[in-house]
Amino acid sequence: MGVIxxxxxxxxxxxxxMKSDYERELSKLPKGSLIKKKVKGHEYYYILLREKxxxxxxxxxxxxxxxxxxxxxxxxxxxxxxxxxxxVKKQVRFLRSTLRGKESI
Amino acid sequence: MExxxxxxxxxxxxxxxxxxxxxxxxxxxxxxxxxxxxxxxxIKYISAIKTRDVDFLIPNPHGIKVNVxxxxxxxxxxxxxxxxxxxxxxxxxxxxxxxxxLSPEKGRGTDRPIPVxxxxxxxxxxxxxxxxxxxVIKVKVEDFEVxxxxxxxxxxxxxxxxxxxxxxxxxxxxxxxxxxILKALINKGETNTIRRVxxxxxxxxxxxxxxxxxEAKEREILSLLSVGVSTK
Numbered sequence: 001m002g003v004i005x006x007x008x009x010x011x012x013x014x015x016x017x018m019k020s021d022y023e024r025e026l027s028k029l030p031k032g033s034l035i036k037k038k039v040k041g042h043e044y045y046y047i048l049l050r051e052k053x054x055x056x057x058x059x060x061x062x063x064x065x066x067x068x069x070x071x072x073x074x075x076x077x078x079x080x081x082x083x084x085x086x087x088v089k090k091q092v093r094f095l096r097s098t099l100r101g102k103e104s105i
Numbered sequence: 106m107e108x109x110x111x112x113x114x115x116x117x118x119x120x121x122x123x124x125x126x127x128x129x130x131x132x133x134x135x136x137x138x139x140x141x142x143x144x145x146x147x148i149k150y151i152s153a154i155k156t157r158d159v160d161f162l163i164p165n166p167h168g169i170k171v172n173v174x175x176x177x178x179x180x181x182x183x184x185x186x187x188x189x190x191x192x193x194x195x196x197x198x199x200x201x202x203x204x205x206x207l208s209p210e211k212g213r214g215t216d217r218p219i220p221v222x223x224x225x226x227x228x229x230x231x232x233x234x235x236x237x238x239x240x241v242i243k244v245k246v247e248d249f250e251v252x253x254x255x256x257x258x259x260x261x262x263x264x265x266x267x268x269x270x271x272x273x274x275x276x277x278x279x280x281x282x283x284x285x286i287l288k289a290l291i292n293k294g295e296t297n298t299i300r301r302v303x304x305x306x307x308x309x310x311x312x313x314x315x316x317x318x319x320e321a322k323e324r325e326i327l328s329l330l331s332v333g334v335s336t337k
Contacts, residue, residue, distance in 0.1 A: 003274045
């Protein structure tokens with residue numbers, strides 16, 4: 001096997017492992033995002049999430065600034081990890097197609 | 106991808122520098138090669154193939170003074186912790202780069218990772234890494250300095266370890282990059298440095314270097330090393 005092919009094969013193995021690691025990190029993040037609703041001049045918070053294709057609001061009432069910050073961070077990390085996961089999936093597809101030849105991978 | 110990789114690597118180095126960790130680690134592995142470009146300025150030097158693995162050598166895992174959680178430090182860049190093997194070696198993963206920590210193996214060695222609690226990581230203990238600590242150079246990257254093994258030490262280390270690789274293609278990659286760097290050093294007029302580093306090696310290690318060069322049929326480099334150095 002050539003040097004380049006060997007490097008690509010190793011990178012493919014790394015990307016496959018990385019894909020499951022990003023999926024694991026995404027599953028560890030709390031589900032849903034925090035949204036604010038104004039009812040009769042009062043602000044209330046809800047967790048907005050999707051369950052079996054249906055949008056669901058879970059009442060949270062009043063939440064602390066700390067919790068708001070936490071949900072904001074979670075939202076950012078979810079978006080970041082999804083983007084990186086999609087990048088890893090593209091790498092896997094690219095590496096598989098590059099390596100596809102006479103030898104099985 | 107290569108530009109992104111380089112930029113991300115510099116970001117990682119910059120964060121480690123700001124946190125006060127960079128002075129305690131040496132950048133080793135294939136990522137040394139792009140940073141040697143400054144050292145070999147004006148010399149014919151081809152950058153070898155590099156993988157995503159950015160390896161940091163921690164010469165003294167128990168002597169680290171700063172308390173910095175590296176996984177947390179790199180989290181917002183998108184790095185996540187990946188555990189490898191049954192012993193749980195930690196790698197910090199990103200689609201563009203994988204950061205790993207290594208440490209020289211001591212005594213009889215161990216297959217367990219060496220915990221580095223002050224940095225929130227663990228390090229893989231490997232043989233021959235002490236060779237990369239003995240002679241270190243500083244290379245300027247943007248507005249900070251990175252510690253790298255001297256290219257002579259880097260090359261001789263690669264010549265020793267390529268013979269221990271299980272995968273043939275990895276062995277060839279190591280051997281080729283070692284020879285490329287030795288030739289660049291010769292062109293730079295650093296033949297004596299190569300001889301001096303070679304002369305400082307244990308006789309067993311010298312024999313491995315000679316064997317590696319013989320396998321690569323590098324007679325010119327072999328003849329340089331054999332001047333005034335006994336390998337018997």
